[in-house]
Amino acid sequence: MPFDSRDPADTSARDRRAVARWLLFVAGLVWVMVVIGGATRLTGSGLSIMEWAPITGMLPPMSDAEWTRLYELYRTIPQYQLVNQGFGLEGFKEIFWLEWIHRFWGRLIGIAYVAGLAWFWLRGKVPAGYRGRLLLLLVLGGLQGAVGWFMVASGFEADRTAVSPYRLVIHLGLAFLLFGVLLWTAMTLLRPQPDSVAVPRALRPLVHAAAGLAVLAMLAGGFVAGIRAGLDYNTFPLMEGRLVPRGYWMLEPAWANFTANIAAVQFNHRLLATVTLAVAIWAAVVAVRHLPRGRVRGAVTGFAIAIALQYAVGIVTLLLVVPPWLGTLHQGVAVLVLTGALLALHALRRPAPGTAGLSPPAAVGG
Secondary structure, eight states: OOOOOOOHHHHHHHHHHHHHHHHHHHHHHHHHHHHHHHHHHHTTOTTSOOOOOTTGGGSOOOSHHHHHHHHHHHTTSHHIIIIITTOHHHHHHHHHHHHHHHHHHHHHHHHHHHHHHHHHHHTTOSOTTOHHHHHHHHHHHHHHHHHHHHHHHHTTSTTOSSOOHHHHHHHHHHHHHHHHHHHHHHHHHHOSSOOOOOOBTTHHHHHHHHHHHHHHHHHHHHHHHHTTGGGSOOOSSSBTTBSSOTTTTOSSSGGGHHHHOHHHHHHHHHHHHHHHHHHHHHHHHHHHHHSOSSHHHHHHHHHHHHHHHHHHHHHHHHHTTOOHHHHHHHHHHHHHHHHHHHHHHHHTOOOOTTOGGGOOOOOBOO
16 A cells, blocks of 8 residues: 555645635625626616526527517516516617526526535545535525525516515525625635734624624615615715605504615615724724734724725715616625625634633733
């Protein structure tokens, strides 16, 4: 039997890095998918394909007869009859291609994930303790595809010209969850243990609060998109000259104001974004004052910078009355904010149980 001189520890580390790089690649594909999804929504393209064909749908229409068939299907739904009536086959093709790219990219993500998982699994390269996590990601990816069709189907209902905002938020939230689990898993494979640095007592609660608020602001933004609330109150910081707009609490039941009242939905999104920015800046100030230069300090300040960038993009998008390219950018930068949150939280995580010997120094005041 030939002698194998490879160090098992080195081999394990190489496997972890390889799996992490693959997961980061898939996370990047998901990020692009979120951006394409934003463009699809903003251009009204999402209802152009009325069939869910996971296999045969990978190919676009290949004949005039197929184009005509799909166009005739589209002409039966309210969006065509109330918004796009008479725009012709060429107009249909313009919105069809963006939705087709959106669905094709989703299939590409599935192929990249399944192929990579099979490769590492069959070669015995999946790190110990990660098989369940990787299978969970597979389930989440499949669920996202099903939820996507569930969302699209809501737009075919009578008198609807867009998808249900509730289903849109579920679809968007699941995309963020999928991206987050991919990124967190990859980061943990690359850095199994947290950095050995004394963390100010105030820093972890601040970063956790900023991350939670950022997620709430993103989901609130989903309702802004779902009911097109960004097309009203296009001034900042006041809304029609008032801090709190008229009609904020006009709907019954009261909870409907949070999801269906344009004034309340936009105000809540603004408020959450503003508080998120304030808390993130506070966290960055604490990090700069009390931490040495390094990964932890850089992650916290980078998170704050990402939020500030998103805040600025959001204001410009609002003032310009949501041009599609800016609205798409705003959705893409939301993933950057989520990335910053995860990097900061990962850098600040506490050592796992049983690794007391590797624990960082005790927290300092702050």
